[in-house]
Structures are given as structure tokens and as C-alpha cells.
Amino acid sequence: MAGYSTRVRSDIARWQQAGLIDASTADILARDVEANTRNSLSFGSILAMMAALLFGAAILIFVASNWDAIPRLARVVALFAAILGGYVGGAVLKTRDHAAVGEALWIVAAAAFGGSIALIGQMYHLSGDEASALITWGAGTALAAVALRSNPLTVAAVAIADAWLFLKGFDYFNRSAFPHAFVAMAAVLFAVSFCTRSQAARHLILLSLLFYLVLLAMDHATLPVAxxxxxxxxxxxxxxxxxxxxxxxxxxxxxxxxxxxxxxxxxxxxxxxxxxxxxxxxxxxxxxxxxxxxxxxxxxxxxxxxxxxxxxxxxxxxxxxxxxxxxxxxxxxxxxxxxxxxxxxxxxxxxxxxxxxxxxxxxxxxxxxxxx
Incomplete structure (x- = not known):
């Protein structure tokens, strides 16, 4: 994005020098580029997001490794505190012009939600399989994306749906039927992407549907799909x-x-x-x-x-x-x-x-x- 904005600024200067636009128009265009460039992720923001993700992963791994030593009630409270703290803390940081770190905390909260599904299910011996856990995780992440109007959470929800498709498609869950439900998931997530203004999620959904069709061609008749x-x-x-x-x-x-x-x-x-x-x-x-x-x-x-x-x-x-x-x-x-x-x-x-x-x-x- 920085390279694009730099090229646009040089083009604006060249257009003004060639007499194609006047000084006021050049100033308006330059200010518009600057305003939109501020919304892009800087290198420091990306590093901050990566640090937050690593911090969240460290917390989950620490809790999982000491799972048996922690009282049951404390386990549940800690997991819900991680989820709530991530979403609320991210929202606060977003309102204070720390968008990248806020989005990173939301991703940490979504990851904590997925970890909580697995850990609580193991702790209380809840019935269900990995496929159901992935669907629940993806649905929760999609709802959070809609509530918070979050582009990264929308992409994360699509990625979770892709993981479900990949594992079901390659029979990791001993499936009894082809995962046709992915089409419905993709349709819902495509609608969610408009609500959250996530163009990246829409691109990923289209690529995922193409992968679904390749799996369908491999599993069923080839030519009727191709x-x-x-x-x-x-x-x-x-x-x-x-x-x-x-x-x-x-x-x-x-x-x-x-x-x-x-x-x-x-x-x-x-x-x-x-x-x-x-x-x-x-x-x-x-x-x-x-x-x-x-x-x-x-x-x-x-x-x-x-x-x-x-x-x-x-x-x-x-x-x-x-x-x-x-x-x-x-x-x-x-x-x-x-x-x-x-x-x-x-x-x-x-x-x-x-x-x-x-x-x-x-x-x-x-x-x-x-x-x-």
C-alpha cells in the first residue's frame, strides 16, 4: 500500500507539472491519498499484531500445559476472561486509534474461543467431534465479526470454514458424506463480508469454492463438475x-x-x-x-x-x-x-x-x- 501511495503522489506531481491539473486539485488528491494511507497497516502495526498473536498463543499453551493443576472453576473463568478481555480490550484500543493492535486482540479472543471449545469439551466430556467444534468456532467468530464490523475476524471465519472443508474433504473425520454444507457456509460468510466490508474475505471465499469444486470433481463424476x-x-x-x-x-x-x-x-x-x-x-x-x-x-x-x-x-x-x-x-x-x-x-x-x-x-x- 505504501508503494502504491508513493506512486500516486509522484503521478500527482507529474500531472501538476504537465498542466493536467491545477494546484488546488493536486492538493485535494494528495490529502485524499494521505488520509487513506493512514488507514493502512504500517510495519510497526504488523509487528504489534504478530506480538499479540504470539502472546495469546503463549497463554493458551501455558493454560493447556497446566490444565490438570488448575481448579475446574478457575479454568473456566480464565478462558472466558481471555475471550472477554480480548474483545473488550480490542474495542477500546480501536476507539483510541490503535486499530492494528485492537484487531490483533480480537484475533486472540477468537483463538481463545476455539481453544475453549476444545478444553471445556475435554474437561466436561461433552459429546461431539472435531467437525462440530470447528463449525461452532467458525460460527462464533463470524458472529463476532458482524458485531464488531471486523475485516480480520471475517477472514478468520472463512479460514476456519476452509479448515473444516479440507479435513472433511480428505476424510480426516471418517466422513459418511461429502461436505456439501460448505456451499451454505460460503454463502453466509459472503453475506457477512459485505456487512464487515471485507474484500479479502470475498476473494478467499471464491478461491475456497474453487477448491470445493476440485474436491467434488475428485470425489464424484469429473466432467459433470468441470x-x-x-x-x-x-x-x-x-x-x-x-x-x-x-x-x-x-x-x-x-x-x-x-x-x-x-x-x-x-x-x-x-x-x-x-x-x-x-x-x-x-x-x-x-x-x-x-x-x-x-x-x-x-x-x-x-x-x-x-x-x-x-x-x-x-x-x-x-x-x-x-x-x-x-x-x-x-x-x-x-x-x-x-x-x-x-x-x-x-x-x-x-x-x-x-x-x-x-x-x-x-x-x-x-x-x-x-x-x-
Missing amino acids: IPLVIVSVVLFTTAVFAPEPVDRTVQLGGRLPLHALLGFLTGLAIIQFELADESTYNSGFAIASVVALAGIVAAIVLAGRESRGLRWLAYFGFAFELAIIYVVTLQSMLDTAGFFLAAAVLLGIVALIIIRVEKRMKAPVARRAVA
């Missing part, structure tokens, strides 16, 4: 590119919905290609999927690459991946070791040439507008 993912991704990308303002007002992702859509498109096609790779010599399904992937990458760069460097780099990675998987599936048996290194050199050269040419094309319109 093909709709590709279609929906194309629709989202097209809508976000041709109607950016209303779409971003709705999802509030900072204009990065095309990036998520491209990632979904590439993921869906990768699933399809892996599914059809063994049958590539018997039908043309793999070749069609590869052509669609390459065409989609080119279209993404042409339509939205100029506005998003992240999207361009994702497209470059996708292009390199497509070249690699096409080679592995269709050409591996035709080349010896020396030929492989030659082909790899040629492929890397092609990728580098394409990246250089695309970057020049992206920079040319900006340069022409600056000269004009």
Missing part, C-alpha cells in the same frame, strides 16, 4: 468485462472478478484434460479441450489483460501449463532426452516472446495517451 465450471467461468468473465461497473458494485471485488473467472476456467479445463489424457489417442476430446483452453487464454489477455497485470500473469502461467500438458500427453513418446531439452528450450522461448510482445502491446496505448 464442464459447468468452465461455462459459468466464461459467463462471469464476459459479464465482468463488458459490464464492469454494475458487476463490481454488486460483488465488490475491486475489479478482480475476471481474474477469479479465468482461474475457474483454467481449473475446469485442467480437470477435463486430466480426465481425457489417457483417451487422447482414441478420441479428439483432449485436443478440443486444449484448443478451447488456448483460445480462452488469448481472449482473456485481449479483453482484460490491459487492465490487470495479475490476470496477464495468470494467463501466462496457464499458457505455459497448456504447452507442458500438451507435450506430455501427445509428444512425449516421440522425443528422446536430447529432443526433450530442445523442445523445452523452444517452448520457453515461445512463452518469453509472447510475454514480451503482449507487454509491449499493453504499454503502447498508455504511452500514446501520455504523449497526447
Whole structure:
């Protein structure tokens, strides 16, 4: 954020020197940048947050290690005191312009709440499993995020839901059914993120849903999951590119919905290609999927690459991946070791040439507008 604000200030000075804006406008813009920069986390604030997190972890570990020596009532009182002290202390610090430390105390309180679930459940031999504990922890953290309008607590709630999905998806809890409930969790947390103005949580939720779909494709039929993912991704990308303002007002992702859509498109096609790779010599399904992937990458760069460097780099990675998987599936048996290194050199050269040419094309319109 500091680097961005520095670049904006230099741009404001350059615009004023070039006569594009007057002195009063430059002053207004500079003051707006300064006001928004104050709200960002400084390096000292980040260190303070990390120190608070380590302090909270030390308290929980100390209590857990001396659990048997502490009277039962004192245990419960200490746990609730840690939770209450973290939330109340964080709120007080937030009102006194110590936002980073206050948010850190809220995270400590949320961690203490999760530890309390495990320790009290063990102490009173309460029925339930780890999955139920994670759901309770996540629900409590989400409620705290709504009550306190906290961005970090919202991200923490999403992370807890992701932990539940990961453990359930990989059968750590001896599950009897696939964790479809994650879709409902994601929907609730997405709504919570609007209440807490947590754009980071929305990005994490979209990535988590993509991970859920990958698990679903692995656990169930592959193509019935991957093909709709590709279609929906194309629709989202097209809508976000041709109607950016209303779409971003709705999802509030900072204009990065095309990036998520491209990632979904590439993921869906990768699933399809892996599914059809063994049958590539018997039908043309793999070749069609590869052509669609390459065409989609080119279209993404042409339509939205100029506005998003992240999207361009994702497209470059996708292009390199497509070249690699096409080679592995269709050409591996035709080349010896020396030929492989030659082909790899040629492929890397092609990728580098394409990246250089695309970057020049992206920079040319900006340069022409600056000269004009």
C-alpha cells in the first residue's frame, strides 16, 4: 500500500507539472491519498499484531500445559476472561486509534474461543467431534465479526470454514458424506463480508469454492463438475468485462472478478484434460479441450489483460501449463532426452516472446495517451 501511495503522489506531481491539473486539485488528491494511507497497516502495526498473536498463543499453551493443576472453576473463568478481555480490550484500543493492535486482540479472543471449545469439551466430556467444534468456532467468530464490523475476524471465519472443508474433504473425520454444507457456509460468510466490508474475505471465499469444486470433481463424476465450471467461468468473465461497473458494485471485488473467472476456467479445463489424457489417442476430446483452453487464454489477455497485470500473469502461467500438458500427453513418446531439452528450450522461448510482445502491446496505448 505504501508503494502504491508513493506512486500516486509522484503521478500527482507529474500531472501538476504537465498542466493536467491545477494546484488546488493536486492538493485535494494528495490529502485524499494521505488520509487513506493512514488507514493502512504500517510495519510497526504488523509487528504489534504478530506480538499479540504470539502472546495469546503463549497463554493458551501455558493454560493447556497446566490444565490438570488448575481448579475446574478457575479454568473456566480464565478462558472466558481471555475471550472477554480480548474483545473488550480490542474495542477500546480501536476507539483510541490503535486499530492494528485492537484487531490483533480480537484475533486472540477468537483463538481463545476455539481453544475453549476444545478444553471445556475435554474437561466436561461433552459429546461431539472435531467437525462440530470447528463449525461452532467458525460460527462464533463470524458472529463476532458482524458485531464488531471486523475485516480480520471475517477472514478468520472463512479460514476456519476452509479448515473444516479440507479435513472433511480428505476424510480426516471418517466422513459418511461429502461436505456439501460448505456451499451454505460460503454463502453466509459472503453475506457477512459485505456487512464487515471485507474484500479479502470475498476473494478467499471464491478461491475456497474453487477448491470445493476440485474436491467434488475428485470425489464424484469429473466432467459433470468441470464442464459447468468452465461455462459459468466464461459467463462471469464476459459479464465482468463488458459490464464492469454494475458487476463490481454488486460483488465488490475491486475489479478482480475476471481474474477469479479465468482461474475457474483454467481449473475446469485442467480437470477435463486430466480426465481425457489417457483417451487422447482414441478420441479428439483432449485436443478440443486444449484448443478451447488456448483460445480462452488469448481472449482473456485481449479483453482484460490491459487492465490487470495479475490476470496477464495468470494467463501466462496457464499458457505455459497448456504447452507442458500438451507435450506430455501427445509428444512425449516421440522425443528422446536430447529432443526433450530442445523442445523445452523452444517452448520457453515461445512463452518469453509472447510475454514480451503482449507487454509491449499493453504499454503502447498508455504511452500514446501520455504523449497526447
